[in-house]
Amino acid sequence: MARSARQARTGLKHGLMFTAPFLIVYLVFILYPLLQAAFMSLHDWDLLGYTREWIGLENYVRMFWGTEMIWSLGNLVIWRVLILAGVVWLLIRPIQRRSISAGRASLVIGGALLAVVMGFHPGDGGMWNDPNFWVSLKNTLFFTVVSTPIIAGLGLLMALSLQGKRRGRGLYQMAFFLPYVLPVSVVTLVWSYFFSPDRGLLAPFLALFGIGKIAWLSDPNFAMAGIIITTIWWTVGFNLVLFSAGLQDIDETLYEAASLDGAGRLHKFWHITLPGLKHVLVLVAVTQIIASFQVFGQVNIMTGGGPGGATRVMIQHIYETGFSNLELGYASALSLFLFALMLIVSILQFKVFGRER
């Protein structure tokens, strides 16, 4: 008895000794800032430290509310119908089985609530308290929804083209992966000029196809496309590596067996490759979504959020609220909202992974 108590004590001593350095930086630089953000978001807190006034939830009201607010059935109706369709789809199986898991139930309730809440909007003569918040949220979601499937799809395509033990495979992978190691400011430097209608390489190339000069980064219709293309070039390599690792884990005998059964390429892809990559696909989707929610560098350097707010994204909005308008309290509230969005995605990820186990 005495001996095991002593062992436990030395275990605690050594355990603390080895983990303390990490735990200290973890507490100070990850957990504490989160609490600090929650605290600041309840204040009118300016950058220079002259005002620190408790204002309760006012920052959140400012973010989500407006003047002359009304609720109508027709507001954002397509999106709300889609969300409700998702909710109904989630309910099909539980209704058949007459039982529902807690996770699914909260997803259903959350989705239904969201569909109701999205009916609120400013009526005649009213406006949102912070229209830029909604613009940046919309742009961030648009960026995420468009770039994620393209990046994942292209990464998968590249990984498939490098599948197997061919000679030169390493070199090709290197070429596709290389842009990922470049700093964001180098990537933007190249692409800003690459897109330039008068001095860039893209315009003469597009002219071959009869496409006239496009001012990619200063035309509100093309600026986001320019940012997305740049991001694709920069980050596809990362996903290529994830997919390649996933492909290597697929049992090769499955392919051999399928070949002997006379399966075609498409058949093999559909019935062996895709199921084998399922968890990598989820991982890529989630890491891409989380990274996209935090997109900032490319935007800030290439367009500064312009033209006319066409590329303004969430982090940009937080950055400018904090450092141009000096409103750290409101910027903290915005950060927490972004954090909540990402947390939801992460939790869904763990749910999906959990179900597979």
Add this chain to the structure above:
Amino acid sequence: MALLTSAERATERTRRPIQAPPTRPRRAPGRRVSASVVYHVLMIVASVIWLIPALWMVSLALTPNSMLATKTSGLIPPAVTLENFLGVFQVGLTPQWFLNSIIVSVVTTVLTVFLCAMAGYAFAKIDFPGKVLVYASVLAGLMIPKEAMFIPLFTMFADMDLHNSYPALILPRLAAPLGVFLMTQFFSKVPHEVEEAARIDGAGPWRTFFSIMLPLARPSMIALGIFTFVQTWNDYLWPLVSATKREMFTITTGLASLQGNFAQATELGSLMARGVMGSLPLLIIFVLFQRHLIRGIALTSGDK
């Protein structure tokens, strides 16, 4: 055929390769060669197209500035000069930024790998009360986006009056739950006997850690280190917020600050040369340690 049971089909699968050893379908040798030639030609074309923006940057950096004033849209430099590259170290603050990036990235990498290895060893090999709870809270930290929490970090460092210093650029980066997760995964695969043998030899936990565990963990530590270095070198948001004095910029924020200023457009060649120089350490690391970097990324995808 339809009557063939699955068991029969399975035996056939195993039997057939024995009867016909070449597993690939037999083709005329000429056709196989041409198929692989087509594959390689396609892949080379795709690789070159993919790298055009990067190649163009190098080409512009090698072209004399005076020529770029009239024509920039060519891939092959009309005349080659090294002037732009030499200028990087003579004009402007680029060398200082470069030095800042080196100091910040190297110190961050060494400390991060060390802290993560220590914590990972403890979580994998030392039994102490509360371990499960602490480890779970570290894993929960994986879900907290550091990028998005720069406002409270900013006030914290402002209160300590630490902005525009190396510690401000380094400290927030050190907390890497992902690194701890990777190192814990690694150490938990080390057989228990290794440690037992060390203990019988009278080695304390520190000696066991330094002279046995660390050398064993070298491959994982290199992978984590390379990954951390690339991430730190490319960090943009936090250095932008924290290091506001020009001489404290990192190469990443410094190069970004040059681009806002379009007067530089007349010196496109030297701007591109700065871009090439700013990426050079990463390119060297990439060429030398490609495998480790890729392994590091593949590890992060591990069964999380």
